[in-house]
Amino acid sequence: VFANVGITLLGVVVLIFLLAIVALDMWFELRRRRPLGELISTWSSRYPLFAAGLAAVFGAMVGHFFWP
């Protein structure tokens, strides 16, 4: 059964989580600290297989949701 709270959780909560990361990224950049994005980038450079695995999981989700 469709529930409004479901679409709200899916849309707003996930997007707010991403927006918070992006906002923190900008805040650290303005404070001349290393932004979160750079930490993640450094991690993905050190562990490329893990990063590729995460990207593959997300790619599989995109395919599952949008490509029947």
Next chain:
Amino acid sequence: VSAKPRKRPVEYSELVVMGATALILLGLIIWVAVASLTLHGAPCHNPPARLGQWPPWVIVTLCIAFFGLGHLAGYWREPGERATAGPAQRSGTWRRRAAAILQGALMAFLLLVVGLLAYETYALANVNIYWPITYYVRCANEFATLPTTAGAGVVCFLLGQWLWFPTRGE
């Protein structure tokens, strides 16, 4: 006498990219909040159609393109600040702290994925009571393909920038 460490410069190109991404995300959040508050039922079929208003290959191609754009946006950063796998680039304390933060965040993220997959499995077994997450995404795609694709594109862009960042050698 030890020299005072030089502060890293502000990367305005990074601020512009992240600012534009934040604006798009904010617009999507407002749109989803308003749309979900004004809905009085499913705005799509039950169960939702597998196809949205656009052919699936268009959405998937756009997602791949945004992932590539995220990678290209990494080149706008200062070359000296690019991420690198070289162990000599960071101090031991910084690397240990960053590794701990990231491992913790990764563990939390994977636990969240496990929780979502558990809900998805439970909802699929009780589809008459609860909609699985897949249905909500497909419903959004059926009802509003453009914002749904924009949301997927933003996520792909961020993933491309974070996970496929240009290294010093590139």
